[in-house]
Each structure stands twice: as C-alpha cells, then as structure tokens.
Amino acid sequence: MIREAYEAAAVFFVDTAEQIGPDQWEQPGLGVWTVRDLVGHTSRALLTVEMYLAEPAAQREVMQPVDYFPRAQAGRADPASVAARGRAAGVALGPDPTTAVRDIAVRVLAQVKSAADEILVSTPVGGMRLIDYLPSRVFELAVHTLDLATALPVAVTLPATVAAVSLHLLAVSKACVPYTPPGCILKACAA
Numbered sequence: 001m002i003r004e005a006y007e008a009a010a011v012f013f014v015d016t017a018e019q020i021g022p023d024q025w026e027q028p029g030l031g032v033w034t035v036r037d038l039v040g041h042t043s044r045a046l047l048t049v050e051m052y053l054a055e056p057a058a059q060r061e062v063m064q065p066v067d068y069f070p071r072a073q074a075g076r077a078d079p080a081s082v083a084a085r086g087r088a089a090g091v092a093l094g095p096d097p098t099t100a101v102r103d104i105a106v107r108v109l110a111q112v113k114s115a116a117d118e119i120l121v122s123t124p125v126g127g128m129r130l131i132d133y134l135p136s137r138v139f140e141l142a143v144h145t146l147d148l149a150t151a152l153p154v155a156v157t158l159p160a161t162v163a164a165v166s167l168h169l170l171a172v173s174k175a176c177v178p179y180t181p182p183g184c185i186l187k188a189c190a191a
Helices: 001-015 035-053 065-075 079-092 097-114 130-151 160-172
Strands: 028-029 121-124 126-129
Touching: 001 035, 001 097, 001 130, 028 035, 028 097, 028 130, 035 079, 035 097, 035 121, 035 130, 065 121, 065 130, 065 160, 126 130, 130 160
Parallel strands: none
Antiparallel strands: 121 126
C-alpha cells in the first residue's frame, strides 16, 4: 500500500501542478513562498527519494516511518532553511516547471519501482529502509499538494491510499512535520 500511495501522491501532485496557469507561478503560494516555491518544495518529496537512493546507507538508524519527523524536527526544521530550500527547488524547475515536475515524477517513480523495499537510503536523519522513508514523502506530497490547490484555487480530491498512509503516519506520530509554513492546510498535529 505504501508504494501505491507514493505513486498516487506523485500523480496527484503532477495533476495539480498541471492546473497552474502561466500567470500564477509568481503569485502567493504558502507563507513566504510563491506558487513556484511551493511546487519546488513539494517536488523535493520526489527528488530526495532519488538523491537518497543514490546514496545507500551503511546501517539502519531510523527503525520506523514515524521516527523520521521527530528526528527531522531536531535538526533540519529551521524555517528559514526550509523556505530557502523550497525557493531554490522552485528556481531549479527552470523555464517550464510543469514539464519539469512531470519529468521528475516519471523518473523517480521508475527508480522506486525497481528498488527493493529493504534498500537502505541515507537520509539527513540517518539510514532507513526505503519502505520506511516513503510514508513521510507521501505525507509531504499530500499536504503540500492540498496547499497548492488552495493557493490556485482548484478543486481536488486526495486519493484514498494517500489519505490512508498520511493519516496513519500522523495518527501514530507524537510530533508535527518539521516546518509548517503559515497558511499550510496542516494547522496542528496529533499530540
């Protein structure tokens, strides 16, 4: 179900990004981000998987999907740094961001499809199995695609598998996502 949810979340993101009009990329997106910045940040839920698959971990340090966010909060949750990474990722999408997003999704989904669940990936919070890292990426894609839909505004429906994985991760978590920009659809987390 996790792999199915990751693919569905990527398609959901691409389909929503394809609804962005040419004059909407520089309009307000979320907090300090433009729509382009928000799309760039969201695309990192794909790009980080690709990057971490290319850097196998030597050992497993993060044992469960739910452990990812508290560890990230402790080290990578600085709002200014998160905002800067989002802006940089938006710029990196180039002159045709819609095509860039679609190409990234196709490329990364193919890599995930051919990778074993048990492969250890090097994340900033420690080595984890790919299958344990993907739920946090599903969650990021879900939340920020909904943020994007709100910014545009367009009507979207969160795929059921994406909602199930995201809500499960949130329900078992004792910590919020590392950085929730002002205006994010995720106002609070489960305690």
